[in-house]
Amino acid sequence: MKFQELAVPGAWLVDADVFADERGSFARAWVPDEFADRGLETAIAQASLTENRRRGTLRGLHFQASPFAEAKIVRVVRGAIFDVGVDLRPGSPTFCQWVGVELTASNRRCLYLPPGFAHGYQTLADDTDVFYFVSAPYTPSHQRGARWNDPAFGIEWPIDPPTVMHERDGAYPDFVR
Numbered sequence: 001m002k003f004q005e006l007a008v009p010g011a012w013l014v015d016a017d018v019f020a021d022e023r024g025s026f027a028r029a030w031v032p033d034e035f036a037d038r039g040l041e042t043a044i045a046q047a048s049l050t051e052n053r054r055r056g057t058l059r060g061l062h063f064q065a066s067p068f069a070e071a072k073i074v075r076v077v078r079g080a081i082f083d084v085g086v087d088l089r090p091g092s093p094t095f096c097q098w099v100g101v102e103l104t105a106s107n108r109r110c111l112y113l114p115p116g117f118a119h120g121y122q123t124l125a126d127d128t129d130v131f132y133f134v135s136a137p138y139t140p141s142h143q144r145g146a147r148w149n150d151p152a153f154g155i156e157w158p159i160d161p162p163t164v165m166h167e168r169d170g171a172y173p174d175f176v177r
Contacts, residue, residue, distance in 0.1 A: 001034050008099040009092075010114040011085045012040065014073075018108060027108055029075065030133070040112055041071035045137045052079070052128045056163025060120015061086060061146040061153075061172075069115035070136040079128025080104040081121040082158050086146065088175075089116035096177060098155050103130075118146050120169075122157050147172040 002015040016027035032042040050059065061084070064070050074083055086098045102124070103109050113119055121130065145168065148157070152175045 001028065001031055003034070003038055006099045006101070008085065008087050008094045008097050010087070010089075011099045011117065012038070012112040013101055014110045014112060016108045016110075029110075030073075035112070041114065041135045043071075043135045044133045045070075046134045048132055048134065049077075050130045052123045052130070052164075053126065054164050055123055055126050055128075056159040057123040057128075058120065058148055058157070058162035058165045058169065059122075060084065060169060061118040061148055062120065063088060063116075063118040063144050063146075064136060064139060065142045065144050068136045068139040068142040070134045071115050072113045072117075072119050072132055072134050073110055074103065074113070074119070074121070074130060074132040075108075075110040076103045076105050077129045077131050078105050079126070080124040081128060081130060082124060083111045083121040084119070084155055085111065085113040086118040086120075086153050086155070087116070088118050088146070092116070096152050096175070098153050100155065118144075120148060122159055122162060124158065145169065145172045146175045150175050152177060
């Protein structure tokens with residue numbers, strides 16, 4: 001696997017080594033030791049799969065508060081997304097900065113976000129499925145969110161306005177620094 005730390009420290013883009021032959025291809029999707037070698041979280045408390053029917057669907061920005069803050073590893077298994085992480089770690093030199101990457105089924109990339117980041121994505125194709133690991137169990141009382149278009153972050157979403165979005169995601173209040 002090839003790891004590239006992104007402009008917001010703690011967020012990593014991970015490219016799989018793909019081995020192709022006449023049968024098709026093989027790629028390792030999860031190698032905990034390679035994540036641990038870089039000081040990244042390797043615990044998996046939950047794996048989730050989302051199905052998104054329409055291009056332009058926006059999910060997020062979501063995170064869990066301490067002590068259930070979670071690392072996420074996000075991969076697209078069908079379709080394509082613009083995946084975003086926002087640094088909400090108090091005291092971080094990149095506090096409120098965001099990073100965005102395109103993940104597709106064909107590029108086999110994944111995004112790693114450490115605890116303390118909000119996460120969201122927008123689909124770039126109809127019928128997009130996203131698979132992700134999280135390091136802490138889902139705890140409803142610690143679920144939090146930030147509005148997708150909050151000016152505190154200035155995220156440049158590829159499709160504005162979103163085609164489909166849950167009412168809750170559009171109703172989060174402004175983030176207070």
